[in-house]
Amino acid sequence: MVVIEDEAIVLAGYQMLFESWGYVVIAAQSADEALGMLEGGAIQPGFILADFRLRNGQTGTDAIERVRQAFGPDIPGVVVTGDTTVTVDRLRLAASEGMPILHKPVNGRQLQELLTRSFKS
Template sequence: MDFSMMTSEGRTPQVPDATALPPLVVVIEDEAIVLAGYQMLFESWGYRVIAAQSADEAVSLVEEEGEAPGFILSDFRLRDGQTGTEAISMLRRSFGQGIPGAVVTGDTTVTGEGLKEAEAEGTPILHKPVNGRQLQDILSRSLG
């Protein structure tokens, strides 16, 4: 018998079934404190989270994880002139066009080109301040 796998109670631990893992959520936000807040919130709801400050960082982290995300949330205005719409598109090109996502913005109207593009692609736009109920609702609708 292999004792290395036994717990102190003498039981062999159950290896979690990979299909039972909670969905992987990618959050892209260039403000570190806001990013940490999203990460803590989503983890408190039981999701696994990849938190990144740019689309490039998110792609690298998802590649390291070795699993496509189940949902992508991105702030609209990111560093270096990148938009959340572009970030979500980049992740979808890399990991699957059908990945649901949402863009968070402080803009009160859908006038920016990137926001119009997000809306045309069917990507929901959440207006700041975003509350927990809005996020839970969009995640549960997107992830089932």
């Protein structure tokens, strides 16, 4: 599993949560960092969770697409956002690209159900 979140404390929280559920987690603050950590190929990502708004104008949808380009287009991904200014068009685009949107605060049970339904081993 790959988690991309630019806020270190939130990233650590996701990592601890997912590891407590038994997942191996690649936790990164950007798509570049995630791809660097995956570079050796020892881990094939089975799921990608990314915050919508990342640093330097990057978005979670772009980050998910970059990981998919490197490891396969069928990897499930979800975008998390707490930003109420995200336009409906951007959210529709994410959904059309197979990226469900979860709004912060994320409900742990909802997230776990989503993972169970879509995680690729």
